[in-house]
Amino acid sequence: MSAIEKLFPTSPQERSFQMKARRDAGTAAPNWVPPQFVACKKCGRRATRQVWTKSLYVCPNCGVHLPIGAYYRFSTVLDHGTFKELNPDIAPNDVLHFPDYPEKLAAASVKTGLKEAAVTATGKIGGVQAVVAVLDSRFFMGSMSTAVGEKITRAIEYAADKHLPLIIFSASGGARMQEGIFSLMQMAKTSAALERFNRSG
Numbered sequence: 001m002s003a004i005e006k007l008f009p010t011s012p013q014e015r016s017f018q019m020k021a022r023r024d025a026g027t028a029a030p031n032w033v034p035p036q037f038v039a040c041k042k043c044g045r046r047a048t049r050q051v052w053t054k055s056l057y058v059c060p061n062c063g064v065h066l067p068i069g070a071y072y073r074f075s076t077v078l079d080h081g082t083f084k085e086l087n088p089d090i091a092p093n094d095v096l097h098f099p100d101y102p103e104k105l106a107a108a109s110v111k112t113g114l115k116e117a118a119v120t121a122t123g124k125i126g127g128v129q130a131v132v133a134v135l136d137s138r139f140f141m142g143s144m145s146t147a148v149g150e151k152i153t154r155a156i157e158y159a160a161d162k163h164l165p166l167i168i169f170s171a172s173g174g175a176r177m178q179e180g181i182f183s184l185m186q187m188a189k190t191s192a193a194l195e196r197f198n199r200s201g
């Protein structure tokens, strides 16, 4: 890939991904994500988002890791231009008609730009094709909903099917309360898929 292609990606998918990664990093010009100055939650050190982005949101003063968004995480891990999202259209479902759940989902979606707490994708790391799943703690504390369980399971099965390595960045607050037993079932479903993947070698 040429330097020009890196700066000005030609495919719409790559342009969209880079926009989302910059938004998650808080540096999506020209509309900077407020606040421009971010303080470390442990030592209180304040710095601009550009400074935090350069240090991958690890505090240069005390070493604490601040939470980071899913697409920004992908951009720090995957080789440039290799991100391909898996099952981007799987969205949460208010199966129990839990009070205020649809409104809270809509608010979380506006705040983070995400449809769900998990983003799964294929891409290359150091030239090696891999499947990567990232949980985003900004969306319902990264909790396991039916849709999150389904996305993670499909990512595991995709990796098994294509004989690819699988990496999961887990940042989850547990099961999604608003989906009750259906979210608890996802624990069994993802664990079973992981065990099958493990046995496949």
Ligand SMILES: [Zn+2]
Pocket: 040, 041, 042, 043, 044, 045, 059, 060, 061, 062, 063, 064
């Ligand atoms: Zn600090």
